[in-house]
Amino acid sequence: MFVIERRDSETKARTGMLKTAHGDIPTPIFMPVGTAGTVKGILQRDLMEDINARIILGNTYHLYLRPGTEIMRGAGGLHRFMSWKRPLLTDSGGYQVFSLTGNRKLTQEGAIFKSHIDGSKHIFTPENTIDIQRIFGADIIMAFDECTPFPCDYGYAKKSIELSHQWLDRAVTRFRETEPVWGHEQFLFPIVQGSTFDDLRKQSAEKIASVSMMGNAIGGLSVGEPAEEMYRTLEIVNEILPQEKPRYLMGVGTPVNILEAIERGIDMFDCVMPTRNGRNGMLFTNEGIINIKNRKWIDDYSPIDPDGPSTVSLYYSKAYLRHLVISGEILGAQISSIHNLAFYLKLVTEARKQIEEGNFKKWKDQMTKKLSERL
Amino acid sequence: MFVIERRDSETKARTGMLKTAHGDIPTPIFMPVGTAGTVKGILQRDLMEDINARIILGNTYHLYLRPGTEIMRGAGGLHRFMSWKRPLLTDSGGYQVFSLTGNRKLTQEGAIFKSHIDGSKHIFTPENTIDIQRIFGADIIMAFDECTPFPCDYGYAKKSIELSHQWLDRAVTRFRETEPVWGHEQFLFPIVQGSTFDDLRKQSAEKIASVSMMGNAIGGLSVGEPAEEMYRTLEIVNEILPQEKPRYLMGVGTPVNILEAIERGIDMFDCVMPTRNGRNGMLFTNEGIINIKNRKWIDDYSPIDPDGPSTVSLYYSKAYLRHLVISGEILGAQISSIHNLAFYLKLVTEARKQIEEGNFKKWKDQMTKKLSERL
Numbered sequence: 001m002f003v004i005e006r007r008d009s010e011t012k013a014r015t016g017m018l019k020t021a022h023g024d025i026p027t028p029i030f031m032p033v034g035t036a037g038t039v040k041g042i043l044q045r046d047l048m049e050d051i052n053a054r055i056i057l058g059n060t061y062h063l064y065l066r067p068g069t070e071i072m073r074g075a076g077g078l079h080r081f082m083s084w085k086r087p088l089l090t091d092s093g094g095y096q097v098f099s100l101t102g103n104r105k106l107t108q109e110g111a112i113f114k115s116h117i118d119g120s121k122h123i124f125t126p127e128n129t130i131d132i133q134r135i136f137g138a139d140i141i142m143a144f145d146e147c148t149p150f151p152c153d154y155g156y157a158k159k160s161i162e163l164s165h166q167w168l169d170r171a172v173t174r175f176r177e178t179e180p181v182w183g184h185e186q187f188l189f190p191i192v193q194g195s196t197f198d199d200l201r202k203q204s205a206e207k208i209a210s211v212s213m214m215g216n217a218i219g220g221l222s223v224g225e226p227a228e229e230m231y232r233t234l235e236i237v238n239e240i241l242p243q244e245k246p247r248y249l250m251g252v253g254t255p256v257n258i259l260e261a262i263e264r265g266i267d268m269f270d271c272v273m274p275t276r277n278g279r280n281g282m283l284f285t286n287e288g289i290i291n292i293k294n295r296k297w298i299d300d301y302s303p304i305d306p307d308g309p310s311t312v313s314l315y316y317s318k319a320y321l322r323h324l325v326i327s328g329e330i331l332g333a334q335i336s337s338i339h340n341l342a343f344y345l346k347l348v349t350e351a352r353k354q355i356e357e358g359n360f361k362k363w364k365d366q367m368t369k370k371l372s373e374r375l
Numbered sequence: 376m377f378v379i380e381r382r383d384s385e386t387k388a389r390t391g392m393l394k395t396a397h398g399d400i401p402t403p404i405f406m407p408v409g410t411a412g413t414v415k416g417i418l419q420r421d422l423m424e425d426i427n428a429r430i431i432l433g434n435t436y437h438l439y440l441r442p443g444t445e446i447m448r449g450a451g452g453l454h455r456f457m458s459w460k461r462p463l464l465t466d467s468g469g470y471q472v473f474s475l476t477g478n479r480k481l482t483q484e485g486a487i488f489k490s491h492i493d494g495s496k497h498i499f500t501p502e503n504t505i506d507i508q509r510i511f512g513a514d515i516i517m518a519f520d521e522c523t524p525f526p527c528d529y530g531y532a533k534k535s536i537e538l539s540h541q542w543l544d545r546a547v548t549r550f551r552e553t554e555p556v557w558g559h560e561q562f563l564f565p566i567v568q569g570s571t572f573d574d575l576r577k578q579s580a581e582k583i584a585s586v587s588m589m590g591n592a593i594g595g596l597s598v599g600e601p602a603e604e605m606y607r608t609l610e611i612v613n614e615i616l617p618q619e620k621p622r623y624l625m626g627v628g629t630p631v632n633i634l635e636a637i638e639r640g641i642d643m644f645d646c647v648m649p650t651r652n653g654r655n656g657m658l659f660t661n662e663g664i665i666n667i668k669n670r671k672w673i674d675d676y677s678p679i680d681p682d683g684p685s686t687v688s689l690y691y692s693k694a695y696l697r698h699l700v701i702s703g704e705i706l707g708a709q710i711s712s713i714h715n716l717a718f719y720l721k722l723v724t725e726a727r728k729q730i731e732e733g734n735f736k737k738w739k740d741q742m743t744k745k746l747s748e749r750l
Contacts, residue, residue, distance in 0.1 A: 041705040
């Protein structure tokens, strides 16, 4: 269930509470990505206590291939398998399968693909991805769709949403015909596609709204298009997606992208950027972006981030973290990932507070100036 | 300062307390290895709270090359650089330099070597390795010596200890001529060498005892010789090394090696085995050794180790850890390393308790039967 708590008077931003069987999620929220049942490099206790993650993601494509559906069933679902007691969301595998260029084939039935692990052949359909996600047991599950690349020609994008919409009807039917495997409620989110074509996005948003699920997602953005096109698309789509339901912008993005999307009425986000870029030494702070590998940090013994989104941001120095990252030490990836995720969580928590206090627009305009600077 | 607290009546085992400026260390003790200023994959807080490490190691060779002595000086020493408040020990770099076969040259003066990082040329001498370790500021520092390989012919081993003993005199002189850089006391430990030749080991132990340092180390073991040769060597050497001073067996070993050495009067240990083998999926438990990659664990949803040396041993299942290690996920290395180090610390803590209770010999004989079994 989703409850809107506060609407910003100057923008489309809002705060809300998404209630799931594994806990309530205050929105706007950022969801750390735990592809293979692990947020890379981070212990579950640090996700809870230091980062304060309220919900994390798992990827159906990865988990289906390894450890596989039977191991997940034996464990009692993904929550138990990975010892994560808070809410979970799983994607449908669509995005990953369609990234396997040359190793997948699209049919009316679904997508046939070869495993990146052992080359074995598999099929994902709207129905079996529901069945798999029922077994995984995430609180929020996603409909199987085609995520079009950018750029994408109009004809392809149009055909693609037609197929994705047919698939959606089949997914919704299967979802309604089946029960949760583990006794707790699951919500199915359909996904708006349509590349950067306004009429296709509108058409897709109308279709997605029409299936009346608890929440809705927007996919196929942040795939290479200019940020302005993404923002325009969000405005068009959010005019159509119902106000009272949560809106999840998939795979986005930078801190600035997130604030711009919150302003346009988005409630939920996920992205690998804080962990992937963190492992490579990119750190996000309120003052701007740090490339910790830069020589200028070699003798900077001050804390990683005095603003301290996580305890590690205050505990370790820039010089030490630089040493770890330059030396290829695992601990460098761990510290950077904890810091960045905590920063993202703190950013959305602060956005929520600013909306509540009626100060969002002014705060956001100040923040976006600093967030993308290079320190 | 070192105080013997209890001597076992049936064996040479004893308990003690090693007092340093950064805290007291109960012995017998195992010291996790933090080569480049990080125990690989483990946050300092987990080293303290979950593993209960009382002292950890740093490697002079690695830290001298990167980040370098000047960065370490700027930080205020290794403790501050790596934000570690408990005791530290640094080795002299000898072991690493002599492992650089083909990239090092031995002279009377010291060892000339090429950096494994950038090929740059450096020299380690008995004097400059004291100076470097003064700057690093570890509570215990090591004399520079040659660690002979196994097998080693008698003539080479004899010449090697002659050189190492000359170097020791120079190191002791430099140590006595210099003051700690950071205001806290440092102890220099000399190292017994002599390969597996009893007369050379005796000769070396006598030399080492004669320089009257606060504690003594035994090197050049666990380099490929049969375990029985190592145990015999320990017996010979420990007859000569003074009873009232701590004895540190360098680079050893398996849990069984450690119990056998405690029985023979060793107080301190370090080894990369719990972390290195842990990263590869080998887990130590009281019931024996687990290769978590083995297919038999694929659907074992029981805790990693119900005996629970660390919180992660109880929190995560074998099936989950197997999935992480098989998938090459960083978290697998983290969990395995925390578990194994906590197991090692728990083992020496239990040995201490058994010595205190006068039950060591019986307990040790029971434990050694189980510890090397393969589960």
